[in-house]
Amino acid sequence: MEMVNRPYASAFESYAVQHPEVLCLSADLTSSCEIDGFRDRHPEQFLSLGMAEQNMLSFAGGLGLAGFRPFLHSFGVFLYRRPYDQLMASVAYPRRKVRLMGFLPGVTTPGGMTHQAIEDIAVMRTIPNMTVLETGDATEVESVVAEADTVDGPVYVRILRGSVPRLFDTPLKIGKMRVLAEGSDVLVVTAGITTEEAIRARNALGRAGVSVRHLHLNTLKPFDAAQIVEHAASVKHGVITMENHLVAGGIGSMVAEALAEAGLARRLIRLGLQDTYAHGGSRPYLMKYYGMDATALVAAVERLTGQATGIDEDSLAAARVDAVHSTAKAEAL
Amino acid sequence: MRNERTTEEIAHAIRARVFEHTIRNNGGYLSQAASAAEQLAFLYNEALNLGPSTMPMIPPPFSGVPSAENTEYRTGAGYNGPFDVVHDRLFIAPAHYALVAYACLIEVGRMAPEGLEMFNKDGSSVEMIGAEHSPGMEVHNGTLGIGLSTGAGLAWGRKKKGEEGEVCVFMSDGEVQEGQTWEAVQAAAFHQIDNLWAIMDVNRQQCDGAMDSVMEVGDIATKLRNFGAVVAEVDAHDVAALRQAKATPHEGQPLIILAHSSPTHGMEFLRRRFPRLHYVRFRTAEERAEMNTAIAAELGIAPVDLGEN
Numbered sequence: 001m002e003m004v005n006r007p008y009a010s011a012f013e014s015y016a017v018q019h020p021e022v023l024c025l026s027a028d029l030t031s032s033c034e035i036d037g038f039r040d041r042h043p044e045q046f047l048s049l050g051m052a053e054q055n056m057l058s059f060a061g062g063l064g065l066a067g068f069r070p071f072l073h074s075f076g077v078f079l080y081r082r083p084y085d086q087l088m089a090s091v092a093y094p095r096r097k098v099r100l101m102g103f104l105p106g107v108t109t110p111g112g113m114t115h116q117a118i119e120d121i122a123v124m125r126t127i128p129n130m131t132v133l134e135t136g137d138a139t140e141v142e143s144v145v146a147e148a149d150t151v152d153g154p155v156y157v158r159i160l161r162g163s164v165p166r167l168f169d170t171p172l173k174i175g176k177m178r179v180l181a182e183g184s185d186v187l188v189v190t191a192g193i194t195t196e197e198a199i200r201a202r203n204a205l206g207r208a209g210v211s212v213r214h215l216h217l218n219t220l221k222p223f224d225a226a227q228i229v230e231h232a233a234s235v236k237h238g239v240i241t242m243e244n245h246l247v248a249g250g251i252g253s254m255v256a257e258a259l260a261e262a263g264l265a266r267r268l269i270r271l272g273l274q275d276t277y278a279h280g281g282s283r284p285y286l287m288k289y290y291g292m293d294a295t296a297l298v299a300a301v302e303r304l305t306g307q308a309t310g311i312d313e314d315s316l317a318a319a320r321v322d323a324v325h326s327t328a329k330a331e332a333l
Numbered sequence: 334m335r336n337e338r339t340t341e342e343i344a345h346a347i348r349a350r351v352f353e354h355t356i357r358n359n360g361g362y363l364s365q366a367a368s369a370a371e372q373l374a375f376l377y378n379e380a381l382n383l384g385p386s387t388m389p390m391i392p393p394p395f396s397g398v399p400s401a402e403n404t405e406y407r408t409g410a411g412y413n414g415p416f417d418v419v420h421d422r423l424f425i426a427p428a429h430y431a432l433v434a435y436a437c438l439i440e441v442g443r444m445a446p447e448g449l450e451m452f453n454k455d456g457s458s459v460e461m462i463g464a465e466h467s468p469g470m471e472v473h474n475g476t477l478g479i480g481l482s483t484g485a486g487l488a489w490g491r492k493k494k495g496e497e498g499e500v501c502v503f504m505s506d507g508e509v510q511e512g513q514t515w516e517a518v519q520a521a522a523f524h525q526i527d528n529l530w531a532i533m534d535v536n537r538q539q540c541d542g543a544m545d546s547v548m549e550v551g552d553i554a555t556k557l558r559n560f561g562a563v564v565a566e567v568d569a570h571d572v573a574a575l576r577q578a579k580a581t582p583h584e585g586q587p588l589i590i591l592a593h594s595s596p597t598h599g600m601e602f603l604r605r606r607f608p609r610l611h612y613v614r615f616r617t618a619e620e621r622a623e624m625n626t627a628i629a630a631e632l633g634i635a636p637v638d639l640g641e642n
Contacts, residue, residue: 047489047524048523049520050516050519050520050523052516052519052520054478054479054482054512054513054516055482055485055513055516055517055520057482058479058482058483058486058513058517059482059483059485059486059489059517059520060486061472061482061483061486062472062482062483062484062485062486062487062488062489062490063486063487063489063490064486065471065472065483065486065487065490066486066487066489066490066491066493066494067490067494068490068493085476085479086479086482086513089472089473089474089475089476089479090472090473090479090482090483093398093399093465093473094399094408094465094472094473095399095400095401128398128400129399129400129401152401153401
């Protein structure tokens with residue numbers, strides 16, 4: 001599997017230099033959000049707003065009113081927790097074209113409770129006028145810059161930073177979920193970093209005779225409920241969601257709402273943070289501790305099907321994760 | 334666009350109109366008219382370069398909040414003139430002053446008196462706490478402290494685009510209790526946003542009463558200067574002084590005019606209510622009648638005819 005170093009940095013720079021009405025805003029996390037090179041090379045398009053997020057959100061609203069499309073860079077959690085009122089009144093209500101680039105989503109930071117955006121999706125999806133995206137690989141990080149900037153209104157994006165795996169070779173398209181496998185036993189719905197885990201588990205599950213249908217979401221709002229229901233209807237045992245987020249308000253809730261509104265009775269297991277804060281630690285440790293890794297997914301599949309798979313942690317750790325080179329190939333898995 | 338009346342005349346007319354509305358509707362933001370009448374009259378009548386209103390004299394009814402589907406949505410900004418490169422923009426940061434701001438729009442010929450009849454009526458855009466779609470309101474400012482930040486962002490953007498028009502924020506002194514106000518001042522100073530200026534109604538009052546009894550804020554002027562603003566301090570009821578303050582040079586820095594006002598100016602009868610001035614309401618018919626007579630006399634107008642009531 002190819003690893004890409006700092007995909008956001010190059011993608012943002014190449015896009016922003018072509019679009020002078022795009023501005024790069026930072027709140028004292030410039031290198032942490034991979035825009036330090038952009039700051040140094042394009043100071044006229046860069047605005048340092050310091051550790052003052054409330055002002056940054058309203059200020060961005062003013063920039064939007066002036067016809068600019070500011071990209072706000074910070075850790076996801078800092079873009080909504082403290083400045084929630086400003087986000088509502090200055091950005092979301094008037095539909096300013098403000099692009100909120102939220103780095104270190106969920107447990108991808110060892111920073112503990114204050115740094116971990118674990119309810120960002122729940123918060124953002126309930127805000128009228130807001131679009132919510134989540135990137136799951138290097139290709140999605142690269143393509144989300146231009147794609148987010150097409151939104152006629154505000155958009156919040158969960159961005160992966162640093163060394164990011166490349167799973168997909170087609171760009172992120174808003175509203176287009178990726179069908180990664182079309183099995184008939186269990187439907188697995190993932191997004192962000194949980195997709196790689198699910199791919200890892202899926203290969204082992206396939207060898208154990210479980211036919212998995214796997215959807216990768218990158219557009220969380222607007223949410224394509226009809227497609228989810230269609231896929232859920234085509235599996236025998238039920239649905240498992242796995243998210244780097246609280247299960248309340250996130251993908252687990254969205255899928256539950258979709259199934260209930262359609263009147264489709266399917267069992268649903270929601271993997272992710274279960275009404276708990278996380279703490280500081282490495283990503284693999286936290287994903288295992290809070291039950292959002294390949295092992296947790298295999299256990300959930302066993303609960304749904306009532307059949308032991310015989311898959312152990314060692315075989316999951318050894319599982320190869322191949323890049324998904326095209327939808328056709330993925331669906332043939 | 335200039336009004337033919339003097340700023341002082343308009344200020345007096347604002348007080349009379351808000352007084353009449355308050356008596357008629359059994360309550361209102363009357364003290365804000367006492368403190369801010371000259372400031373708003375000054376802004377609309379002479380300080381700001383505003384084009385003619387682009388909106389109907391009688392405000393259209395509420396037509397929905399902004400959404401992807403609501404293509405007809407408009408803010409109340411058009412009452413302050415067209416949003417083009419040469420004209421100024423005005424944000425009323427304490428949206429609770431809406432009644433006074435609407436009265437001002439009427440007195441400067443931007444809204445019909447009928448507009449005020451729609452105040453706080455269901456289905457009307459002339460809302461009690463000014464909304465983005467209310468006449469003369471350009472952005473939402475109902476939560477205090479966000480106005481100056483928004484103004485700073487807009488001003489930075491206008492400067493970058495080479496637009497001549499400036500951005501003015503009408504503020505209230507209570508807003509200095511909000512941390513965001515200080516974030517906004519430091520950002521405006523750091524980025525040298527000098528096409529931004531504000532006039533702050535320093536009436537020393539807030540919802541709970543006198544500010545000093547709620548949360549002392551110290552020397553606002555010194556604090557603002559330390560955060561990087563140019564500050565001018567004036568008597569809010571002296572229009573010539575306001576004029577002079579506006580002319581204060583502030584290259585590379587935002588200008589904030591502290592307009593020291595009396596929350597009972599022109600209506601000293603309100604002193605009896607001190608320090609409960611945020612929203613004046615009447616407990617009895619007698620109280621209402623007494624205030625009707627007393628303040629009308631102070632303003633030199635006839636008491637409001639309350640008919641059978």
